[in-house]
Amino acid sequence: MYAILDIESTGGQFNEEGIMEIAIYRFDGHEIVDRFISLVNPEREIQPFVSKLTGINNKMLRSAPKFHEVAKRIIEITQDAVIVAHNAQFDYRILRTEFRRLGYDFQRKTLCTVDLSKTLLPDAESHSLGKLVRSLGIPLSDRHRANGDAIATLKLFELLLSKDVEKTIVRDVTREAEHGELSPNQLKMVAALPSKTGIYYMYDKNGELIFLGKTKDIQKRVNQHFTNVGSLARKLQKETKKVAFELTGSEIVAILKEYHEVQKNRPKHNTISKKKLFSHAINFTQNGTPHVRLEIVKNGEREMESMGFNGVPSAKAFVKKISEEYQVCETALGVSQTCIEEVECTTDCKQYHAIHIYNEKIETVLAKYSLSKKSMVLIDKGRKAGEKSFILIKNGELRGFGYTELNHQMNNIHILESLLTPIPGDENTTFIIESYLRKRNTLKVLELTTTI
Secondary structure, three states: OEEEEEEEEOOOOOOOOOEEEEEEEEEOOOOEEEEEEEEOEOOOOOOHHHHHHHOOOHHHHOOOOEHHHHHHHHHHHHOOOEEEEOOHHHHHHHHHHHHHHOOOOOOOOEEEHHHHHHHHOOOOOOOOHHHHHHHOOOOOOOOOOHHHHHHHHHHHHHHHHHHOOOOOHHHHHOOOOOOOOOOHHHHHHHHOOOOOOEEEEEEOOOOOEEEEEEEOOHHHHHHHHHHOOOHHHHHHHHHOOEEEEEEOOOHHHHHHHHHHHHHHHOOOOOOOOOOOOOOEEEEEEOOOOOOOEEEEEEHHHOOOOEEEEOOHHHHHHHHHHHHHHOOOOHHHHOOOOOOOOOOOOOOHHHHOOOHHHHHHHHHHHHHHHOOOOOOEEEEEEOOOOOOEEEEEEEOOEEEEEEEEOOHHHHHOHHHHHHHOEEOOOOHHHHHHHHHHHHHOOOOEEEEOOOOO
């Protein structure tokens, strides 16, 4: 027996969402034997984007039954049935969360039509519900409403059942009851984690580190690992017996620390690439001309004065950014053949022949966004109030990071080095830092003028 389910939620913070509409069709594999469809008063505000997407507003729900008033009916219609939903881990998590608020431990096995369709319909252009059912000729009305989406999921499930001729897929992807929701042991692990920036470490029963990651919210990210679908999530859900963490305060410190520790510890479920993190670079070169020009090249053609980028679009976006920031035409920069302003240029094209003005602007770009040949300290948030994190760069290379509570120590290279946790620099760490500098203006940069 199956319970085909769709839920529309209010949106909001993770695990704080509420159900505002629910539709359940009890299906015996051949026909519908029962159904339940209802709006639900979530006793919380609907997020504006959700209201716009679904057409459901707060006024419509004022007279709707509250969840505790429909809870018994939901239990009855799903009794001894496998819950089937498109993106089942989401619907099941929301449903279990609502029941947990009532003090009831709701558990059912679940089946996800996203997983089934990826296996049985691998050539589909998209496995989102709307695009998938339309490509299959399945009618879909009232998209993003519980009843419309539940009916479409039911029709899709019928098709998938017919395609499962060996009857093995349904058996293999049927989850245990806690899939999509935390087991008691996982709940304890997540509850012990902070909602702060840092690194988390996942260990198996033998104490072996099997995965580590960086995040701005450790608790939320580990929770997602335990509730997501996909091959990695399932491995972590099955194997993880302990989760530890280390706060960094700073996002860029967390990124660098993750890169270094993955390379050093090589956890079996982390992707460890031997390749460069960037595919292209912008060379700052004169090539016999008096003015510096920018040239987008593959990373194998990178020169000394250059910056790495993950793809041509990213490099072009940076050129456009500095063109606007420093009022220099993209034609002058050397990456466009046609002037973007044919009538009256609003940038410094007219000063293009004033080489010293133009080159000074390019030097400013390098000074702001490149680590080349620089010695400096990048200062960011610490792990607690009154503390600052710092990243030390010497002669263009990363040396490591550390923490201090005394501002005057930032100017003393010897004290900084004594507080340092070393991280060896390479092309990838340079790319990580330069990328961060390009995208965010939150770091304070302190130039070190002392000979070091």
